[in-house]
Amino acid sequence: MVTTTTRAGERRAVRAPVKPRPGRIERNRQWWGWVFLAPFAVVFLVLLVAPLAYAFWMSLRTSTLAAGESFTGLANYQRAFTDPLFLQGLGRVCLFVVVMVPIQLGVALLAALVLDTLTTRLSRFSRLMIFVPYAVPAMIGALMWGFLYSPRFGPATDLFGLVGATAPDFLAPGTVFGSLVNIVTWQWSGYYMIILYAALRGIDPSLYEAARIDGASGRQIALRIKVPMISAALVMVVVFSLIGTLQFFTEPSILRNVAAGSIPVHYTPNMYAHGLAFSYQQFNYAATISFALGVIVFAFSYLFLFLTRKRSGLNS
Amino acid sequence: MRTTQKSRRRAAGVAFTLGAAMVLAACTGGDDDGGNSSAASCTNTIKVEDAPVVTVWAWYPAMEQAVDLFNENNDDVQVCWTNAGQGGDAYQAFSTALEAGSGAPDVMMIEAEFLGQYTIRDALVDLAPLGAADLADEYTEGAWSDVTEGDAVYAIPVDGGPMGFLVRQDIFDEYGVAVPTTWEQFAAAAEQLKTAGYDGYIANFPPNWWAFFQAMAAQRGWAPFEYDSGSTEIGIDMATPEAVEVLSFWEDLVDRDLLATDEAFTADYNASLVDGTYASYVAAAWGPGYLAGLSDADADAVWRAVPLPQWEGQEPRQVNIGGSTFAVSEQADNPELAARVAMEIFGTEEAWQIGIEQAALFPLWRPVLESDDFANLEYPFFGGQQINKDVFLESAAGYEGFTTPPFLTYVYDQGTEQLTALVEGSTDAAGAMEAMQQSVTSYAESQGFTVVE
Numbered sequence: 001m002v003t004t005t006t007r008a009g010e011r012r013a014v015r016a017p018v019k020p021r022p023g024r025i026e027r028n029r030q031w032w033g034w035v036f037l038a039p040f041a042v043v044f045l046v047l048l049v050a051p052l053a054y055a056f057w058m059s060l061r062t063s064t065l066a067a068g069e070s071f072t073g074l075a076n077y078q079r080a081f082t083d084p085l086f087l088q089g090l091g092r093v094c095l096f097v098v099v100m101v102p103i104q105l106g107v108a109l110l111a112a113l114v115l116d117t118l119t120t121r122l123s124r125f126s127r128l129m130i131f132v133p134y135a136v137p138a139m140i141g142a143l144m145w146g147f148l149y150s151p152r153f154g155p156a157t158d159l160f161g162l163v164g165a166t167a168p169d170f171l172a173p174g175t176v177f178g179s180l181v182n183i184v185t186w187q188w189s190g191y192y193m194i195i196l197y198a199a200l201r202g203i204d205p206s207l208y209e210a211a212r213i214d215g216a217s218g219r220q221i222a223l224r225i226k227v228p229m230i231s232a233a234l235v236m237v238v239v240f241s242l243i244g245t246l247q248f249f250t251e252p253s254i255l256r257n258v259a260a261g262s263i264p265v266h267y268t269p270n271m272y273a274h275g276l277a278f279s280y281q282q283f284n285y286a287a288t289i290s291f292a293l294g295v296i297v298f299a300f301s302y303l304f305l306f307l308t309r310k311r312s313g314l315n316s
Numbered sequence: 317m318r319t320t321q322k323s324r325r326r327a328a329g330v331a332f333t334l335g336a337a338m339v340l341a342a343c344t345g346g347d348d349d350g351g352n353s354s355a356a357s358c359t360n361t362i363k364v365e366d367a368p369v370v371t372v373w374a375w376y377p378a379m380e381q382a383v384d385l386f387n388e389n390n391d392d393v394q395v396c397w398t399n400a401g402q403g404g405d406a407y408q409a410f411s412t413a414l415e416a417g418s419g420a421p422d423v424m425m426i427e428a429e430f431l432g433q434y435t436i437r438d439a440l441v442d443l444a445p446l447g448a449a450d451l452a453d454e455y456t457e458g459a460w461s462d463v464t465e466g467d468a469v470y471a472i473p474v475d476g477g478p479m480g481f482l483v484r485q486d487i488f489d490e491y492g493v494a495v496p497t498t499w500e501q502f503a504a505a506a507e508q509l510k511t512a513g514y515d516g517y518i519a520n521f522p523p524n525w526w527a528f529f530q531a532m533a534a535q536r537g538w539a540p541f542e543y544d545s546g547s548t549e550i551g552i553d554m555a556t557p558e559a560v561e562v563l564s565f566w567e568d569l570v571d572r573d574l575l576a577t578d579e580a581f582t583a584d585y586n587a588s589l590v591d592g593t594y595a596s597y598v599a600a601a602w603g604p605g606y607l608a609g610l611s612d613a614d615a616d617a618v619w620r621a622v623p624l625p626q627w628e629g630q631e632p633r634q635v636n637i638g639g640s641t642f643a644v645s646e647q648a649d650n651p652e653l654a655a656r657v658a659m660e661i662f663g664t665e666e667a668w669q670i671g672i673e674q675a676a677l678f679p680l681w682r683p684v685l686e687s688d689d690f691a692n693l694e695y696p697f698f699g700g701q702q703i704n705k706d707v708f709l710e711s712a713a714g715y716e717g718f719t720t721p722p723f724l725t726y727v728y729d730q731g732t733e734q735l736t737a738l739v740e741g742s743t744d745a746a747g748a749m750e751a752m753q754q755s756v757t758s759y760a761e762s763q764g765f766t767v768v769e
Contacts, residue, residue, distance in 0.1 A: 065436050065722060066548040067764030152584045173740055258582045260524040261736025265729050278408040279725050281437070283415055 058287035069284070076288035085266040086289055090296070093246050093268050100181050101241045107185060108192035108237065113222050115193075116200040127197070131190040138187060142254035145183045150258070171259035183251050188244070192237045199233035200226055235308050239301055246297045249274070269293045358396035363387040368650065370657045373400040373410065374425035374642075376475075377605065378674035382667050386660065393653050395661065403427070407725070414439050414645070422648035423658045426471060427640045428462040429527075432722040434643065435470050435545050441644040442468040446655035458715050459680040463641055465545040471641035472658045475677040477600030478711035479531060479624045479635050480703070482607065486618040487514065487595040499565065499625045506574040509595060516593040521566050522580035523739050526731025528598070531635040533562045534718050536627060541719045542768075550721060550765045552757050555749035563738070563745035570739050577739040586610050590617065598624070600637040601708045605676025608697045621703040624711065634714030639680070678708060685712075721756075723763060730755050 059076055063069035080086050111130050115123050133141065148154045149170035156167035170179045203226065211221050227234070249270040256263040256271075265275035269289060277286035360383045362369065372395050376382070383397045398421070400406045407430065413420035414437065426434065434440050448469040452460055459473040483495050488505075491512035496502040506518040522528060530538075536558040542551030569575045576594060578585045588594055590613040597603060604621070607613075626632045642658035644651055662671060668684040671677040672693065679685045691709060694700040721727060734748040743751065760767050 064762070064764035147583070150582075150584050152587055173736065173742075258579065258584075260579055260732050261739075264733050275729075278412055279404070279729070280723065281411050281415065 055287040056291060058284050059291050061284050063282070063284050065281075076285055077292060079285070080288050080292045086269060086272060086292070089266050089269040089272050090293075093248050095177075096181070096248055096268075097242060097245045100184055100245055101238060103181065104185050104189050104192060104241055105234070105237060107189040108196055109227070109234070111189070111193045112196035112200055113226060115197055116226070117218070117222075127194075130193050133187050133189075134191040134194075136187070138250045139254055141187050142183060142251045145179070145186075145251075146255055146258045149179055149255075171255070171262055173262040176255070176259055176262040180248075180251055180255065183255075184245075184248075187251075188241070192241065195237055196230060196233055199230035203229050235305070238308075239304060242304060243297055243301055246293070246300060357398060359399060360384060360387070360395070360397050362394045362396065364391050364394055367392055367394045368653060369394050369396045370423060370648075370650070370654050371395075371421040372397045372423040372425075372642075372657065372661070373406060373421040375399050375402045375406060376425070376640075376671070376675050376677065377609065378670050381670045381674060382661055385664075385667055385670065386657070389664075390660075393657065395657055404725070407433075410434075410645075414647070418647065420645045420647040422645060422650075422654040424643050424645055425474075425640050426643050427638055428459075428471070428473070429638075429718070429720040430724055431463060431470055431641065431643065432543070432545055432720055433724055435465065436722040439646055440470045441646055441648060441651045441655070442470065443472065443644060443655045443658070444469045446644075446652055448472060448655065448659060451659065454682050455680050456682065456685065456712065458636075458712075458717050459639075461717055471643035472663075473639075473641050473680040474662050475602065475671070476639035476680045476712055476715075477602055477637045478678065478708050478715055479598070479600050479637060480603075480707040480711055481596060481622050481624050482599045482603055483596040483620055483622060484592065484594075484617055485620045486616065487516075487592060490514075495620075495622055496625050497623070498628050500628050502625050503565070503569060503574075506569055507572075510574060514595065516588075516595055517576040518574065518594070519596045519598055520576040520578050520580070520585065520588065520594050521570055521739065522585070523577055523735035524732045525580040526728045526735065527637050528580070529563065529566070529731065529735060530718070531600075531637045532566070532598075533559045535624070535633050535635045536562050536630070537633070538562070539719065541721050543719055543721055545722075548765055549768055550760055551768050552721070552753065552760060553769060554753040554756060555746070559749050560745050563748060567738055567745050571741070587612065590614060592617065600639070601678035601712070602638060602676065604695065604697060604703060608676060619698050620701060621698055621707045623707050632714070634711045634716075636712075636715045636718070639678070678704075678712065685709075721760070723759065726759055727752075727756055730759075 060071060060073055061069055062072040062076060111126075115127050115130075118126075136144075149156070151157050151167060151169065154170075156170065160167040168175055170176070207225060207229075208221055211225055216224065247270050248268040252263050252267050253271055253274070256267075263271075265279065266272040270293065273286045273289040273293070276282040276289060358371075360380055363384075364387070367390075370393060372383070374397065379397060379399070383395045387394050400409045400421075406425070410420055410424055410426075414434075431440070444467055449467070451469075451472070452464075455473050459476060463469060463471040463473055481495075485495070487509075488495050491509050491514050493505050493508045493512065494501070496505045502518070509516075509518055538556055538558045540552060540554040540556070540559070542553075543549075566575070570577055576588065578588060587610075589597060589607060590610045592614050597607065599606075607619070624634070642661065644654040644658055648654040661667060662679075662681065665684060668679050668681065671679065672684070672690065679690065684690055691705045692702055693704060695703050730752060734743065734751055737743040738745065738748050757767050
């Protein structure tokens with residue numbers, strides 16, 4: 001799996017060298033390697049590889065209410081990629097990626113840069129406050145926002161009332177997109193901020209001193225030194241955010257309880273797969289949708305990592 | 317030094333591996349417990365320890381008392397009851413257990429219109445040979461036909477949902493508007509309430525509750541589906557003039573801002589039902605129980621039940637929403653025992669006393685349904701009105717049934733989309749019905765049915 005390029009790195013042998021008779025210590029090491037690997041390997045095989053293989057097998061079969069189940073090969077995939085509901089959902093999550101990922105990244109980066117320069121007690125407090133939404137389980141967060149968006153229980157009606165305006169309906173078909181972006185940004189920006197902040201703390205401060213002596217302003221230090229130095233962390237954050245958004249599920253599913261009309265069953269590909277399986281009993285087609293989505297998420301992530309390979313530090 | 321470190325690491329490694337193995341073992345052990353019908357997972361307490369146990373999933377309001385009563389009266393069988401969620405949630409769990417091949421309860425509460433969704437998958441046991449064939453006379457004709465297919469009996473009827481019209485008499489009186497008895501009067505009253513200065517709405521038109529529209533259209537004679545259980549042919553004719561007419565009626569009131577369009581069964585809707593935002597509630601017989609269970613009700617509210625408005629120039633027609641049954645799943649270890657439980661939980665007058673007084677259910681079991689006690693029962697929520705005698709008994713007697721397809725969940729989800737588009741103004745009644753016809757037809761075809769017009 002891992003191709004170790006021949007450089008100074010392999011003083012410690014990753015795999016046993018192919019020798020007719022490995023030494024006693026070497027054999028011991030191999031044995032221990034397997035022991036250490038075993039718990040992970042078992043969990044990996046039983047909970048990941050086997051279900052994946054089973055899902056793929058399911059996706060090759062078709063079961064209908066009236067005609068029973070049969071092997072249909074790749075027909076389900078053909079159906080999926082011409083299914084307007086799946087493609088709509090896919091388009092929608094792509095739009096979420098375009099809108100949500102930059103916002104999250106921007107908020108997280110700005111917060112991390114500001115917190116990095118502050119050294120007062122306020123900084124520690126704000127850091128905690130920005131992070132707290134992530135500590136709230138996604139489901140609870142979405143439920144809470146459902147109430148905040150409610151015209152009757154939420155604060156919007158009162159707030160807009162103060163200036164004599166009527167509050168918009170946050171859960172109408174046209175506005176629910178923005179409402180979801182808001183929930184996810186609220187929930188995840190703090191988490192990404194912590195990752196970026198940690199990367200910033202890892203930079204040697206003498207660099208800043210050198211920059212300052214060279215006449216760099218605070219803004220220049222931030223944009224020309226700090227941001228490039230944490231580019232690997234930025235790439236990681238984007239990948240997390242990208243994958244999370246393409247698999248968008250929890251928040252719209254919870255909000256669907258109060259806005260079933262604005263968030264149909266097929267709102268995102270993951271919701272569509274869930275609905276197909278558990279509401280309509282189309283387990284085979286649901287497996288196809290899940291698998292197709294998995295391939296797309298993989299392709300997107302791979303493409304992104306490929307495009308940013310110079311920044312991510314993955315090719316060094 | 318080196319060796320001690322190494323052995324320490326070794327020991328740690330072994331300890332970790334063992335620990336992980338134990339965690340894994342514990343996990344699988346836990347799964348086993350959840351999988352079989354051991355008494356540990358019951359919501360109720362088993363009264364007779366060594367009797368065989370029948371598992372039941374149901375979400376009736378006073379189910380616990382009914383189960384306790386059954387368990388006290390039976391030494392040779394005990395019920396283990398779980399609330400696996402309401403409606404859709406419970407069906408999701410049930411369907412998944414059926415697909416998985418284990419984990420389904422022995423007896424399952426299923427709404428009558430959803431039975432077809434399970435009989436088509438051979439998920440339910442035919443109860444006729446297990447004693448249910450003799451029960452035909454104990455239920456009303458409509459109720460019995462909903463659970464039978466030829467000679468087969470797939471479920472035991474429990475409660476029904478004949479419709480009535482629940483109104484806030486105080487609001488209608490305050491603004492000097494007469495309570496409507498026809499839909500034409502209903503539209504006029506909506507306008508009158510508005511002009512008289514009432515700042516709520518006469519009623520709510522819930523876009524996420526297709527079953528409501530379905531009942532409203534059925535009242536005008538809409539019968540969109542033709543289907544016999546087990547057949548691969550299905551008739552679908554949704555976009556009929558009656559359906560478009562009824563939907564246009566509601567659309568027009570929505571466009572004139574005379575109706576609220578809140579989604580049903582949300583916190584906002586619940587609050588609006590009881591705080592005077594809606595002046596009426598077009599409801600099924602389980603509606604009074606639903607209303608009475610809501611908190612923060614307006615203490616001065618005066619509720620009255622009146623018959624469902626009718627269409628002028630048409631014979632009065634009665635309709636129904638919901639109502640449920642007990643079915644025996646094909647995973648039942650002992651179908652005979654399970655069938656007995658399905659038949660007997662709500663098969664006694666004592667149990668129905670609980671069902672009526674504490675859960676406000678509308679019984680389909682004739683010994684109770686036709687009793688004077690039930691007809692004369694006074695409901696405190698309605699100021700002592702005898703709502704069964706006044707409204708629901710007649711409504712139930714006139715109900716003729718409604719055929720549903722074996723993929724009703726899909727129809728309801730599509731309906732929510734179309735009704736939402738309608739109240740948002742992005743489609744009209746004719747367009748919505750046409751879209752329903754197309755999507756339901758193509759879904760039926762994708763499920764292997766031959767669609768006949």
